[in-house]
Every structure is written in C-alpha cells, then in structure tokens.
Amino acid sequence: MAQLAAGHTWDLAIVGGGATGLGVALDAAARGLRVVLVEAGDFAQGTSSRSTKLVHGGVRYLAQGNIALVREALHERRHLLDNAPHLAQPLPFIMPTYRWWEAPFYGVGLKAYDALAGRAGLGATEFLGPDATLAQLPMAQPQGLKGGVKYWDGQFNDARLALALARTAAQHGALVLNHCRASGLLHGQGQVVGLKVTDALTGQAHALHARCVVNAAGVWVDELRQQDARARQPTSGVSQTLVAPSQGVHMVVDPSFLGGHTGLMVPKTADGRVLFAVPWLGKVILGTTDTPRGDLPQEPQPFKEEVDFILHESARYLRRAPQRSDVRSVWVGLRPLVKPQNGGGDNTKGLSREHTVLVSRSGLVTVTGGKWTTYRAMAEDVLARCAQHGLLPAHAGGVTTHLALVGSPAAGAHIPSICEPPGLHAYGSEQALVARLPGHAHVLHPGLTEAMVRFAARHEYAIRVEDVLARRSRLLFLDARAAGALAEPVGRILESETGLDPEVAAFQALARHYLTLPA
Numbered sequence: 052m053a054q055l056a057a058g059h060t061w062d063l064a065i066v067g068g069g070a071t072g073l074g075v076a077l078d079a080a081a082r083g084l085r086v087v088l089v090e091a092g093d094f095a096q097g098t099s100s101r102s103t104k105l106v107h108g109g110v111r112y113l114a115q116g117n118i119a120l121v122r123e124a125l126h127e128r129r130h131l132l133d134n135a136p137h138l139a140q141p142l143p144f145i146m147p148t149y150r151w152w153e154a155p156f157y158g159v160g161l162k163a164y165d166a167l168a169g170r171a172g173l174g175a176t177e178f179l180g181p182d183a184t185l186a187q188l189p190m191a192q193p194q195g196l197k198g199g200v201k202y203w204d205g206q207f208n209d210a211r212l213a214l215a216l217a218r219t220a221a222q223h224g225a226l227v228l229n230h231c232r233a234s235g236l237l238h239g240q241g242q243v244v245g246l247k248v249t250d251a252l253t254g255q256a257h258a259l260h261a262r263c264v265v266n267a268a269g270v271w272v273d274e275l276r277q278q279d280a281r282a283r284q285p286t287s288g289v290s291q292t293l294v295a296p297s298q299g300v301h302m303v304v305d306p307s308f309l310g311g312h313t314g315l316m317v318p319k320t321a322d323g324r325v326l327f328a329v330p331w332l333g334k335v336i337l338g339t340t341d342t343p344r345g346d347l348p349q350e351p352q353p354f355k356e357e358v359d360f361i362l363h364e365s366a367r368y369l370r371r372a373p374q375r376s377d378v379r380s381v382w383v384g385l386r387p388l389v390k391p392q393n394g395g396g397d398n399t400k401g402l403s404r405e406h407t408v409l410v411s412r413s414g415l416v417t418v419t420g421g422k423w424t425t426y427r428a429m430a431e432d433v434l435a436r437c438a439q440h441g442l443l444p445a446h447a448g449g450v451t452t453h454l455a456l457v458g459s460p461a462a463g464a465h466i467p468s469i470c471e472p473p474g475l476h477a478y479g480s481e482q483a484l485v486a487r488l489p490g491h492a493h494v495l496h497p498g499l500t501e502a503m504v505r506f507a508a509r510h511e512y513a514i515r516v517e518d519v520l521a522r523r524s525r526l527l528f529l530d531a532r533a534a535g536a537l538a539e540p541v542g543r544i545l546e547s548e549t550g551l552d553p554e555v556a557a558f559q560a561l562a563r564h565y566l567t568l569p570a
C-alpha cells in the first residue's frame with residue numbers, strides 16, 4: 052500500500068486476481084513492465100478456486116469441431132504441467148462404456164485428441180476390456196460394463212496455482228494486492244488513465260495512475276465497463292452487458308466412492324452433459340452442471356436440481372450411489388459466458404477463440420471467458436491487443452512459456468500425486484522454508500500445521516481464516532465441517548502474525564454454507 056501511495060505511474064494496472072488477471076500480471080512483469088494488480092477479495096476467490104481442477108484440451112470442444120482451440124489448450128496443458136509440477140500433473144481418465152458403439156465412437160475422438168497434442172501428449176489412448184476397466188476403476192458400475200476408453204489429461208490445485216502466479220509475478224517486480232477493490236476508473240481527456248482503489252482492511256482510498264488498465268474481473272467485468280461507458284456518455288451507459296453467467300456445482304465425497312487414482316468421465320449424461328468423478332487431494336470431486344443465472348452472488352447456492360442431477364448420474368456409473376449425507380462439501384463457480392456483441396462503440400474484432408478481449412474507445416481493455424488451462428495464452432493475447440492499440444510497447448511474447456512458477460521442485464525431485472491427501476509436498480521447493488517456521492510439529496488437521504498457517508500469513512498474502520482454509524489449505528473444499536471446526540485455532544495463529552481481525556465467525560458461517568444442500 053505504501054508503494055501505491057507513492058503515486059508512480061504504472062505501465063499496467065489489472066483489476067481481478069483470478070487466473071486471467073494473474074496470468075496477465077506475470078506475463079507483463081516478466082517482460083519488464085511496471086505492473087500493479089488489485090483483487091477485491093483474495094486471489095482466486097472467484098471462479099478460479101471453483102473449477103473441476105482439470106488441465107485439459109477439452110474433449111467437449113473436439114466434439115464441436117473446434118480444433119484450433121483444442122490444439123492450443125493441449126499445448127498449454129503441457130506448459131502448465133512443466134512449469135508447476137507440484138501443483139499440476141497428468142491424470143489418467145477412463146470413459147466406461149455400456150453400449151457396443153461407445154468404445155469405437157469415443158475412441159476415435161480420443162485418438163484425434165492424442166494426435167492434436169502431438170509431442171505435448173501425456174500418454175496414448177487405450178481400449179480396455181471390462182476386467183482391465185474395473186482393475187483401474189474398481190468402483191465403476193460393473194453391471195452391463197462392456198469396457199472402457201482410457202485417455203490422459205491433467206489435474207491441478209487451482210487456488211494454489213493462482214497463488215503461485217501471484218508470487219511469481221511479485222518476484223518479477225509486480226505489485227499484487229489482495230483485499231483491495233477497484234471502486235472506479237480515472238479518466239482524462241476521454242481516456243482511461245487509472246483506477247480508484249480502496250484498501251478493504253483500512254478503508255483508505257487511493258488513486259492509481261496507469262498507461263493501460265486491464266479489466267479481468269471474471270463474471271464481474273460489466274461493472275467497470277458500465278462505468279467506462281457512463282464516463283464517455285453520461286446519459287446513456289452501456290445497454291448491453293458482456294457476460295451471461297452460468298453456474299457449475301461440484302460435490303466432494305470420500306475416495307472410497309471411486310477407488311484408485313484414475314478419473315471417471317461420462318461424455319454424455321442422460322441430458323447430454325459431461326460428468327466427471329476426479330480423485331483430488333485424498334477425496335473425490337463429482338461434477339459439474341451448467342445452469343444460467345441472472346445475478347452475480349459472491350457465494351452462489353446450488354439449485355436442488357443440480358444436486359439431484361449430480362447424485363443421480365453418479366449413481367448410474369458408480370457401484371455405490373453417493374447420498375446427500377455423504378457430501379463433505381459443495382461449492383458453486385460462475386462461468387463468464389460471453390454474449391455476442393453488436394456495436395456499443397467497442398472494437399469486437401478481438402472476439403477470439405473461447406475468450407474475449409475488448410478494447411473500449413477510451414482504452415479500457417476487458418478480458419473474460421476462456422479457461423484456466425489457457426490462462427497463459429490468454430495473457431499473451433491480451434498484451435498483444437494492448438500493444439496493437441498503442442497502450443503498451445510491442446513485445447515478441449513467449450516469455451512465460453518455460454517460466455517455472457514459485458515452488459517448482461528441482462528436476463528429478465520426487466513429487467507426490469495430487470490425488471494424495473494434502474501435505475507439505477504441496478509446497479514443492481519451499482518445503483524446508485515452511486518446516487523452519489514455529490509450529491511445524493503442531494498438526495491442526497492431517498495435512499495442515501501451525502507452521503503452514505504462519506507461512507500463509509508471512510509469504511502467501513493470507514489475512515482471514517477463509518484465505519487459509521479455502522485457498523492455501525483446501526480444507527473448506529474437501530471437508531467443510533472439519534474446516535469450520537478449525538476456524539478458531541487458525542484465527543488465533545493468524546491474528547498473532549498479522550494483528551488483524553481474521554474474521555472467524557464469517558468463516559464459520561461460510562463453512563455451514565458449503566455443507567448446505569437445498570432440500
């Protein structure tokens with residue numbers, strides 16, 4: 052905050068500390084630009100901590116014939132796995148088949164998926180008989196099982212990856228601030244020249260001047276776009292919003308429902324959706340849904356039909372049907388689906404691939420859509436657009452293609468699987484640093500020590516209990532009841548580190564929310 056108050060002019064100011072904004076911050080900082088990023092809540096508090104945790108090319112997009120998008124995502128998948136192997140790893144998936152045509156039909160598609168990945172591939176697609184399928188997916192429904200198609204994708208720890216991006220950007224000189232909201236834009240001579248920001252911890256407001264402002268606020272991008280349009284034309288504003296949010300629900304159950312370290316993928320459920328059961332951090336994630344909604348709550352509620360759908364479809368493919376009482380945590384993420392734009396003064400040539408980049412007449416750059424897997428390519432695209440509009444200097448790009456993220460272990464180091472329960476290994480090369488802090492031997496919960504909470508406060512920008520238990524440790528997502536029970540001890544440690552209110556009661560309420568299934 053002292054750096055903000057110093058009143059520099061920044062090359063680039065970014066709004067939003069999710070995958071998109073942090074990716075842009077890292078790329079720009081690695082190019083030597085002066086970068087500041089503000090996040091209203093905590094890094095990855097929005098959609099970026101609520102994904103299905105897949106680093107994937109998107110088998111679904113292949114079925115839609117979107118070859119370029121799939122190829123790009125498959126290559127980005129490789130870079131992500133290489134640059135943060137402690138947080139992103141290959142995972143085999145099996146598509147169990149119950150009808151004779153499914154294996155040849157889906158097998159051909161997945162062979163094409165391998166071919167598109169080329170040398171970036173993670174392993175060859177295989178056809179399995181029923182016995183081999185059950186050997187690797189022991190809890191798949193055996194009745195009527197014809198076999199399975201095994202293919203490879205990746206999985207990751209989304210919130211910790213976001214944190215690694217923030218910290219790597221900071222190592223390259225970026226100023227990254229969580230708990231700091233962009234409350235408005237600064238305009239000068241019809242152009243965006245900076246941001247008004249408010250420090251959530253003190254309530255203090257700052258004016259921040261920048262040559263270029265990128266709005267990477269996820270589903271919330273329309274707020275700043277509306278302000279920008281009002282500043283240009285005070286009486287009209289933007290009539291058309293860019294984002295049509297759609298929510299996705301996930302539920303977490305014990306590992307015994309799936310058994311083993313292979314994901315289960317159903318390409319077409321009864322109503323044509325995709326369903327995954329993914330082994331992750333010692334539990335199993337079931338999901339997801341795709342339900343339009345008109346509002347943008349910070350913590351959306353799942354709808355009853357979504358919960359019923361996931362439980363009902365899981366029961367068709369698993370030997371043991373998960374019940375509501377088996378659910379350890381339920382969370383909802385909002386997808387920023389982009390509506391087609393017509394006019395409104397924006398240059399819409401940037402409607403590209405799956406994500407959208409728009410540059411308004413006043414120079415506000417908005418980026419939304421896309422997916423976690425392609426955050427790096429999206430960042431390059433955003434910076435190229437900024438350069439095209441003369442907002443930033445042109446640069447060749449490619450600076451982050453092989454840039455190892457904070458915590459990346461040395462080559463040859465043993466890296467435990469992300470399917471395993473959480474522990475010190477998630478810290479990669481920083482394990483010794485964590486272990487040296489007070490409280491290393493004080494285990495608060497399996498996989499979480501007092502030293503980890505201190506590390507979160509000292510090195511990982513954590514202020515509130517929620518920051519620690521939702522996104523440094525992932526306990527809220529894995530077992531909301533256990534997370535709620537830890538609020539007080541974690542709060543005491545945090546307060547002793549920061550001297551700030553760790554908001555214990557607010558977290559206890561949140562933990563109850565993650566346990567509530569609509570009746």
Ligand SMILES: Cc1cc2nc3c(=O)[nH]c(=O)nc-3n(C[C@H](O)[C@H](O)[C@H](O)COP(=O)(O)OP(=O)(O)OC[C@H]3O[C@@H](n4cnc5c(N)ncnc54)[C@H](O)[C@@H]3O)c2cc1C
Pocket residue numbers: 066067068069070071072089090091092093094095096097098099100101102103104105106107231232233234267268269270271297298299300339384385386387419420421422423424425
């Ligand atoms: C259910 C679901 C499952 C998914 N699964 C996968 C998957 O398995 N693999 C994959 O690759 N992709 C997946 N995705 C897509 C991926 O999660 C998103 O594309 C990505 O997280 C979007 O990141 P973002 O930074 O654009 O948005 P967000 O993560 O929402 O970040 C935007 C940030 O902006 C902040 N903000 C808003 N307003 C302001 C303001 N005024 N000032 C400061 N900050 C502000 C918010 O607090 C938020 O943190 C999934 C998406 C959903 C919804």
